[in-house]
Amino acid sequence: MELKLIDEKGAGTATISAPDTVFGRDFNEALIHQIVVAYKANARIGSRAQRDRSEVRHSTRKPFRQKGTGRARAGMTSSPLWRGGGKIFPNSPDENFSHKVNRKMYRAGITSILSQLAREDRIRVIDDFKLDAPKTRLLAQKVKSLGFGELLVITDEVDENLMLSARNLPHVQVIAARHANPVALIRYPSVLLTRKAVAQLEEMFK
Numbered sequence: 001m002e003l004k005l006i007d008e009k010g011a012g013t014a015t016i017s018a019p020d021t022v023f024g025r026d027f028n029e030a031l032i033h034q035i036v037v038a039y040k041a042n043a044r045i046g047s048r049a050q051r052d053r054s055e056v057r058h059s060t061r062k063p064f065r066q067k068g069t070g071r072a073r074a075g076m077t078s079s080p081l082w083r084g085g086g087k088i089f090p091n092s093p094d095e096n097f098s099h100k101v102n103r104k105m106y107r108a109g110i111t112s113i114l115s116q117l118a119r120e121d122r123i124r125v126i127d128d129f130k131l132d133a134p135k136t137r138l139l140a141q142k143v144k145s146l147g148f149g150e151l152l153v154i155t156d157e158v159d160e161n162l163m164l165s166a167r168n169l170p171h172v173q174v175i176a177a178r179h180a181n182p183v184a185l186i187r188y189p190s191v192l193l194t195r196k197a198v199a200q201l202e203e204m205f206k
Contacts, residue, residue, distance in 0.1 A: 001118050003198070005125045010147035016125055018118070018198060022205045025115040028108070035109035036182045038099035049093040053078040053086030111205050113185045123191045125198060129155050134164035143172055152188035154180055156196035177201050 177200035
């Protein structure tokens with residue numbers, strides 16, 4: 001698979017050869033869906049919690065007499081049928097949302113996404129991607145000069161200048177090659193790789 005190489009101004013200069021084991025795989029929609037769902041599910045911390053009828057604050061006094069009112073009989077205001085009562089099946093903070101995905105499946109899914117991005121001509125390669133100072137304005141200007149709007153930048157290593165500059169840009173994300181994940185890859189319309197990042201991805205997913 002050939003990937004387009006661009007310069008600092010965004011102009012195409014040449015192409016580089018990328019391994020078909022990473023950028024030339026068949027598109028597997030079912031597998032990609034599975035690893036995206038699993039990745040997002042495994043990121044959940046399970047902090048939500050609700051109270052059942054034994055945990056809500058209430059009185060044990062019978063709200064009204066058993067007969068003669070015309071209303072349905074009630075014993076406590078903690079009943080799930082009452083406003084302010086406990087939940088029947090409450091969410092617990094120790095709920096487990098994790099999905100199991102085999103390592104081979106995850107690697108195949110990532111390479112399937114990268115291959116589809118390459119086929120759709122949404123991947124560009126640059127020799128290096130660095131900033132001289134931690135300024136959001138500098139990164140925004142650099143991305144604009146390259147001709148991109150929303151962009152995912154994958155480098156071999158994210159230095160402090162890039163990390164500090166990118167965190168205030170909602171449409172630009174900079175990650176290291178070892179942190180490439182399916183959610184980030186499918187979120188952005190364009191992906192920019194450094195030469196060393198391509199080599200790292202080849203080493204990781206070969």
